[in-house]
Amino acid sequence: MKKIYEKAAHAVLFASSTVSIITVLLIILFLFREGLGLFGQKPIEDGQVLLVNKSNPVNKLTSDELKNIFDQEYTNWKTVGGSNDSILLFRIDDIFNYYTEEELAGVDTNMQLLNEKVSELVGKQTGMVAFIPEKQLVLNDKVKTIEVEPVTVSGFFGGELWFPTSQPAAQFGILPLLSGTLWVSLLAIFIALPFGLATAVYMAEIARPSVRNMLKPVVELLSGIPSVVYGFFGLIVIVPLVQQLFSLPVGETGLAGSIVLAIMALPTIITVAEDSIRNTPRSMKEASLALGATHWQTIYRVIIPYASSGITAAVILGIGRAIGETMAVLMVTGNAAIIPHTILQPMRTIPATIAAELGEAAKGGMHYKALFALGCILFLITLLVNITVEFISGGKRIKR
Amino acid sequence: MKKTIILMAAFLIAAAGHIQAQKIKGSDTVLPLAQKEAEAFMKKNKGSRITVTGGGSGVGISALIENTTDIAMASRKMKLSEKMKVGESGKTSVETVIAYDALAVIVNPTNAVSQLTREQLEGIFTGKIKNWKEVGGENMPIVVYGRESSSGTYDFFKEHVLNNKNYAPSVMSMPATGAIVQSVSQTKGAIGYVGLAYVEKNVKAIKVSFDKGKKYVAPSVATAKDKSYPIVRPLFFYYVTGSAKMVKPFVDFILSAEGQRIVELEGFITLK
Numbered sequence: 001m002k003k004i005y006e007k008a009a010h011a012v013l014f015a016s017s018t019v020s021i022i023t024v025l026l027i028i029l030f031l032f033r034e035g036l037g038l039f040g041q042k043p044i045e046d047g048q049v050l051l052v053n054k055s056n057p058v059n060k061l062t063s064d065e066l067k068n069i070f071d072q073e074y075t076n077w078k079t080v081g082g083s084n085d086s087i088l089l090f091r092i093d094d095i096f097n098y099y100t101e102e103e104l105a106g107v108d109t110n111m112q113l114l115n116e117k118v119s120e121l122v123g124k125q126t127g128m129v130a131f132i133p134e135k136q137l138v139l140n141d142k143v144k145t146i147e148v149e150p151v152t153v154s155g156f157f158g159g160e161l162w163f164p165t166s167q168p169a170a171q172f173g174i175l176p177l178l179s180g181t182l183w184v185s186l187l188a189i190f191i192a193l194p195f196g197l198a199t200a201v202y203m204a205e206i207a208r209p210s211v212r213n214m215l216k217p218v219v220e221l222l223s224g225i226p227s228v229v230y231g232f233f234g235l236i237v238i239v240p241l242v243q244q245l246f247s248l249p250v251g252e253t254g255l256a257g258s259i260v261l262a263i264m265a266l267p268t269i270i271t272v273a274e275d276s277i278r279n280t281p282r283s284m285k286e287a288s289l290a291l292g293a294t295h296w297q298t299i300y301r302v303i304i305p306y307a308s309s310g311i312t313a314a315v316i317l318g319i320g321r322a323i324g325e326t327m328a329v330l331m332v333t334g335n336a337a338i339i340p341h342t343i344l345q346p347m348r349t350i351p352a353t354i355a356a357e358l359g360e361a362a363k364g365g366m367h368y369k370a371l372f373a374l375g376c377i378l379f380l381i382t383l384l385v386n387i388t389v390e391f392i393s394g395g396k397r398i399k400r
Numbered sequence: 401m402k403k404t405i406i407l408m409a410a411f412l413i414a415a416a417g418h419i420q421a422q423k424i425k426g427s428d429t430v431l432p433l434a435q436k437e438a439e440a441f442m443k444k445n446k447g448s449r450i451t452v453t454g455g456g457s458g459v460g461i462s463a464l465i466e467n468t469t470d471i472a473m474a475s476r477k478m479k480l481s482e483k484m485k486v487g488e489s490g491k492t493s494v495e496t497v498i499a500y501d502a503l504a505v506i507v508n509p510t511n512a513v514s515q516l517t518r519e520q521l522e523g524i525f526t527g528k529i530k531n532w533k534e535v536g537g538e539n540m541p542i543v544v545y546g547r548e549s550s551s552g553t554y555d556f557f558k559e560h561v562l563n564n565k566n567y568a569p570s571v572m573s574m575p576a577t578g579a580i581v582q583s584v585s586q587t588k589g590a591i592g593y594v595g596l597a598y599v600e601k602n603v604k605a606i607k608v609s610f611d612k613g614k615k616y617v618a619p620s621v622a623t624a625k626d627k628s629y630p631i632v633r634p635l636f637f638y639y640v641t642g643s644a645k646m647v648k649p650f651v652d653f654i655l656s657a658e659g660q661r662i663v664e665l666e667g668f669i670t671l672k
Contacts, residue, residue, distance in 0.1 A: 045481050071526070071565045091564065133480055165549040166566050176569070235579065240586050249589050250543040252572060331579065334572035335548075346572050356575060360458025360550035362485055363466065 028379065035373035039156070041366055042148045043170045049137060050146040050168060051122050051130040058082040060147040063169035064161070069129065070168060077127060090122070090130035119143050131168045151366075156373065162337040162348070164357060164367045172370045176337045178377065180347035183254050183340055184333060185322040188261035192318055195262070196269030197311065203270070204277040205299055216274075223267035231331030234260035239332055246344055252334030254347040260328045265318040272317060276310020277303055312389050319385050323378065326351040350374050421449040422647060426460020426473035427552050428577055429501060429595045430635050433666045434473055440662060441653050450650065457552030464638055465489065471647050472638040475501065475552030475595075491640040498654045500669035502596040502624035503557065503631040504605040506581070508588050513537040515607040515616040518630075521561050524591060527568025532589060545580045545592035546571045553577070556633050557593050596624070597667030624669045632669070 043063045044050070052058065058080055068074045069087055077085045095114065098121055115138045122128050123142030148169055159173015199219070203212050238259050243251030280303045288298040304311070334346025335356070354371050361368040424434055431454040438450040460472035465485045478493065486493045505521065507513065513535055523529035524542055533539045546567060547554040558564065574580045577594050584590040585602035596619055599605045607616035610630040623629035639647045653659045660670045
């Protein structure tokens with residue numbers, strides 16, 4: 001009977017660990033499958049085409065050139081390698097500027113007719129570029145469509161513009177998002193680590209039991225507060241504070257985000273680090289004290305080295321929370337997708353971008369895939385951090 | 401113990417089957433209005449249940465396509481690509497205008513500037529104009545707040561005020577309209593756009609001119625109604641023909657005189 005229980009327990013443990021590992025692997029697989037689908041696709045909205053006059057020598061445009069053309073930054077075809085002719089933009093609503101109501105009679109009910117008119121118009125105007133639906137495109141011998149260059153890996157990682165819903169061509173450059181994430185989370189951990197460690201040492205070694213018994217639940221309470229509350233606190237209190245302190249035009253900055261994140265990462269760091277410090281064997285502490293070391297010397301020469309692997313675990317968990325945190329950051333960093341030069345600028349982080357945009361991104365579309373690719377990058381960053389910390393703490397253990 | 405759980409589960413399932421639940425999702429601009437309408441509707445029709453959630457126009461329409469909501473609220477028209485997605489799943493969407501909303505451009509109350517032309521607004525939001533002194537204010541940098549790209553307000557403002565140009569990358573995108581009001585109220589050089597219903601005492605709505613500075617009009621329900629204020633947009637409900645029978649009573653209620661009175665109370669502009 002006992003043996004059966006034993007076997008059953010083993011089987012249950014084995015099954016549950018297998019299930020959890022497979023789940024993790026499947027999630028990662030799903031993430032990368034969706035994310036990698038982005039590359040090689042044309043960044044133009046599904047079912048839309050760009051139409052130009054046949055005499056136009058331009059056949060292909062990058063999404064960057066397209067954005068500048070439709071933002072009226074480029075006004076001459078010469079800029080994008082065409083002939084010396086000014087660029088005339090055409091969107092479907094502009095049709096009434098060229099044709100009277102009578103000429104267009106019935107186009108509401110007949111898309112075919114509308115598209116014939118558009119093709120006719122583009123055939124007449126040499127400098128026109130029309131952005132129209134592909135569905136009932138009527139090609140005549142005076143017009144042609146323009147190709148848009150697909151999204152490349154280098155364009156994705158090196159691009160400086162993030163305009164995922166821009167029409168006609170979306171821009172997927174993640175450099176601003178990536179740098180924003182790194183700035184905010186690294187500074188957060190630099191703020192949180194000294195405070196967290198100091199509190200952990202104080203609570204484990206210095207504080208009287210009555211103080212500790214009061215402090216510990218308070219710290220743990222901090223981690224129970226929903227992140228939206230932190231975000232709101234940040235927006236109302238920290239943002240104006242940062243603005244006044246540095247006399248900035250705007251308070252929603254990377255620094256405000258880092259401070260909020262640091263506060264949020266504190267309970268994790270304190271709890272985990274304190275537990276590992278308290279796990280230092282009494283014999284080691286007493287040996288150190290018996291050799292004549294002071295309490296402080298014991299703390300930083302014996303206890304902290306002994307607890308280092310637990311402290312690194314605290315750091316990993318803290319960084320994990322900082323990099324992945326969404327809501328609080330979304331509310332206080334300003335979310336402007338620019339490449340920051342100082343921490344006192346608005347920033348947009350990867351998790352905030354995913355949280356803000358995934359809801360509207362149509363399933364399977366370019367934007368959706370781009371957000372999954374961002375998720376992959378977030379995953380790789382966390383993996384890298386974990387491996388590095390693991391490597392460092394592993395090296396220390398061998399030395400000892 | 402087990403029996404009670406089973407009994408309770410059975411009871412819950414039976415109860416859920418009886419009550420007609422409708423889900424409404426989408427634009428944060430329409431959200432407060434839809435909530436008030438739903439409350440009034442539920443009070444009148446005992447036994448009907450309506451849940452209203454926000455998220456942005458894009459989110460609502462996305463949910464309609466994926467069949468996770470019955471009505472999508474939107475502060476912009478459905479995009480062509482979204483229409484095609486609805487069509488792909490073999491359904492047709494129905495569009496109903498339920499009210500109008502004026503979009504106010506707000507600045508900090510301490511700002512000396514109180515009127516801007518469309519061209520100046522375009523310059524500010526596309527990043528060409530960076531300092532308030534370029535538009536007749538004091539020498540301080542302009543801090544531009546906007547909404548996330550999932551917001552219908554974001555799209556509407558881009559189409560009608562920015563002449564379809566892209567926002568500058570330095571425009572800060574806020575997750576909610578309330579956050580824009582909060583930020584503009586505490587930042588001296590700030591400018592942002594919000595629905596008229598969100599304008600409060602701690603921000604200043606500026607007059608705008610769409611005829612190159614000949615006539616400046618302040619946003620209000622009255623100016624929006626007589627069409628002298630230029631930035632007015634329709635607010636939509638979208639649903640698919642398949643669920644028309646279920647959602648029609650609620651849509652009709654909003655269009656009724658009683659429903660339109662709530663529209664007015666909430667600071668929106670009625671259909672007539």
